[in-house]
Every structure is written in C-alpha cells, then in structure tokens.
Amino acid sequence: MSDVSVLGLGLMGSSIAHTLIDKGYSVTVWNRTTEKAAPLTAAGGKAAFTAVEAVESSPITISVLVDSSALVECLGDDIDLTGRTIVNLATGTPADARELEQWVTKRNGLMLSGTISAYPKDIGTPVGGVNYAGPIELWNRNAEMLLALGGLSGHVGEVITDASTLDLSMLIFYMSSIAAFQEAVVFAEAFGVSPDRLVEFVRPGLPVLEREVDETVRRVESGDYTTDEATIGTFHHCMDLVWKASATIAARPIISSAARELFALGVSEGRANEIPSGAVPLLRQIRDRSQHS
Template sequence: MTHPNLDNQSGTVAVLGLGPMGRALAAASLAAGHPTVLWNRSPAKATALVARGAILAPTVADAVDRASVVIACVINYEAVRAVLSGLERPPSGTFVNLSSGHAAEAREMAGWAAQRNVNYLDGAILTPAPTIGTPAATILYSGPRTLFDESLPRLESFGGSSAYLGADVGTAAAYEMALLDLFAMSVGGLAHAFALASTEGIAPTAFARFARGIGGLLPDMADRFADQLTSGAFAADISTIASAGSAIGHVRDAAAARGVDPTPLQAVQSIIERAIAAGHGGDSYARLAQSLVPADAVEAAR
C-alpha cells in the first residue's frame, strides 16, 4: 500500500540511500524545488531533510511507486539489488543508479532492468558530496538518450555538469573506474613521497610547496598521452621510458636506504622494465599505457 502523502506526485524525485552523497543529492533536489521522497534503512538520517520538506517513505516501494525519477546512491551494485529485491512491481519512473561499480556491473544491472521493463540510466559522481548542488559538481550518465533528456530537468538540480556519454550503459562506470585508478595511484604516490621526505627531516609544509609543482605537470601530460595514444606515435620529445627507469631506480634505492616500503616503486619499475625489454626504451611515457594492455583486449574493446 502506497503512503498517502506520495500519491499522484508527478515530477517527484525519490532518493534511495542517505549516506553523505545521498543526503547531498536529496538536499539539492529540495533546493531546486522538486518534491523529494526519501528511503533509507536508518530513518534517522532523514531527519534534517524532512525538516526541509522531504517526505520519508516507510518502504522502498512507497518511495519509488510515484516518482518520476528514482535515484539510487548506495555502496555498490549488490546493495542496489538488495534494496530493490522486495519490490512487488518495478519502478515506473526512470531509475538512475549513481552507486559505484565497474562497467560490467552496470551492464548487468541494465539487463536486470530490461527484463522488468524498467527505464534505466547509469551514472557516476566524480566529485565529493560538498560539491553537489554547486557549479563544481560533475556527474556522468550513460544509457538511452531519450531517458537522459527526459530526466535532465531533475538531474540538473544536482549542479555543475551533467555529462551524457552515450547509449552504452557501462560507459559512465568505465570512466569512473579509470578516473578512480588515477586518483588512487596519485594519492598512493603522494603518501609515499611524503613518507620518503619525512625520513630526511623535510617538514611536510616545506615539501608540499614543491609537491604542488609536480602535480601541476599532470594536465599537460594527460593531453600528451591522449594525443600519442590516439596517433600511435610515441616520440620522446621530453623524456624517455629508459630515463624514467633510471630515475625510479634511484628513488627505490633511496626508499630502501631509509626503510620506506619500496613496493609501490617496484611495481612501477616492473612496468618500465617490461616496456624496455619489448624495445620501447626510447619511447615516451605514454607508451607505458599501451604496454599495460594486451593487444587483443584493445581490439576486443573496439
């Protein structure tokens, strides 16, 4: 039985999951003036949002039954399926999954939706919860274009850029995983660098001054990688893989001498050594990205 306050609310946004990101999405929806229904396993998390005008649904079914757009923002795709498992009938509105996972999971979820005649979009939030509802937010979407266009007036309330990436429902998740890869490796490198600096008595604030400069090199490097990987030509205009191998060796030795775990450096060194062994020592760093992926996997993706 549907909650009486939820009947016949055309244009309602339902938010399933009230972690920090779910609460931010719901708050942005309310701020934009959209009727907003909430569901969470722990109802107490909805208190502040209800005070601002949101409706707390007693069950998932009550939340999704009359919503035009249903937003799921939980820990992973398995949790999404668990949340929806008790529904006697599928969502009638467009179901937008903003939970984190990889492309294969997104496509599997789309298959689940298709079997139940559910209109499904997949999405990936690229910025932290405090950005939601501000110009700094970035959310990627993939799936049927018509569903994205129809849902956009609600999705735009989350702020910033709502980027549509195409009909392949796994594309948004694929971008998210690759970007998380970059973030995770960058954070790991930053932590390792601060650790190494600390063993030489370098103050964190003093080191940060120069660490920012290294970070500033990445935007131009990303563009060069993209250009060279697209063209398939890896001219080493700035530096070579062989020189990188030498530099990594120095850093590995420095870390080992100071008792800093050299494992992350050894992993990078292994990648470089494989590229050199394959005859690519004189190429640019961008060649390393190609070297990491088997040729048949690249062809299959195309």
C-alpha cells in the same frame, strides 16, 4: 504520485533529497532505518514504508544505496518497473552498471548510471557534479531535474558504463598520484629534506605533468612512440635509483616500485628507447596475453 523518489538517506542521499525539495519537486524518500526520513518529511517530503512503495510513487527513482546489489535486494526480483526510470548513483564498477541495467531492463524499466564528484554539502550548488551515462533521450527527458543536483553535472555518454569508466579511470590517475606524492614526502624526509622544500620542486612539475598527459593522448592516437627526449629506459633508470635509495633507508617504495616494474617490463619488451607513453601499448599487450592464457 511524487515527481521523484530517493532511496538511501545517508549524508549524500539526504542532501540530494533536500536539494530536490528545495528546488520545488515533490519527493518521496525511503531508508532502511526510518528515523533518517524524519528531517525530510519535516521539510515537505513524503516517507515510503518500503523501497518498492517508494519506486511505485514516482516515475523516476534516484538510488543512493551503498551499491547496486543493495538496490536489487531491497526491490526484489518480482518488481515491475514498466515505465519507470532508475538513476543509480552508487559507486561501482562498469560491470556493476551493466549488470544492473540488464536487471532493470528485464523488468521493463529504464536506467541511467551516475557517479557523484561532490561532497554532500556541494549537492545543488555550482561546484557539485554528478556525471550520468545512458540513453540520450532518457537523459533529455530528465535532464532538468538531474542537473539540479549540481552545476558541474552532465551527460557523459550513451553507454551505461561510461560514467563509472570515466570516474574510475580519473581516480586511477588522481589517487595514485596523491599516493606517489606521499611516498615522495617520506623518501625526502629520510634524507633530511622537509615537505615544504620538496613541494617547491614538485609544484613547477605540475604544468609539465599536464603536457605529458596531453602528449600521451596524442601519441596513443598516432601510434608513434619514437622520441629523442626522455625514454622508458630513462624512467626505468630513475625508478631503479629510487628503489636502491629506498633500500638504504629501509623505506618501502610501494608506488614507485610499481612504476619501476612497469618501466622494467617496457625495457624487457624492447621498448627502452620509446617515449614513456609506450607503456600504453605495453599494458595492452599484457592485457591481451592474460586474456588468452
């Protein structure tokens, strides 16, 4: 028996397996194409011939396969997971995590669902982070090994979807904001303003953005969206000016016209005088209406 098995030996899976070997665990590895196992057996790992054999070699298996359906496919529906723990680190939706948990539970296994916020080179270092969701006692039992994958790792919730939900929510904010900055760069340069001049104006806004994020949380908790400062109407007016100006330079304002659309919906739903966080109950209304249509 090994301490742990690792399925999937891409850059990330290999880094995880190497880290666990380095930290003194006995590790069994498996990959669809066997040559990727060679550096790991050279480092002291054991190679399994099949994914099923790998899972049966250890009480706990970490899957770094491309997604949860790849895991189901290579284990097969007949596998018995009694007493075994699967830690799925494939990026996926909350629904993917829930479905896989049902599949594992049906086969008497236990599961944690994790998301990786680290580059392969950061795994096992203080700046590497893996967030895990699932039953707390299952986490406690395996925490020492799982925390070894990086200093910023932790248990984020008992509900199996929590890691994926937090990861995707954070990425909605982060990736959309980066896209918005890219659009701002192209807008500015079309009117003769270079990116380095623009960034001087954007940088002082970052602490304001943090305050706005905190303010949104407070407003959603209190349900009070009144304000005597900038409103949904103000935001809509500004994004409308952007939209008009973009038309004059033949630019396609992909992100800012989505923001314009959101705040225009706010105006048409009678929320023009609310603080911009009033977009939260607006988006809930839209969701609730679609659920019932």
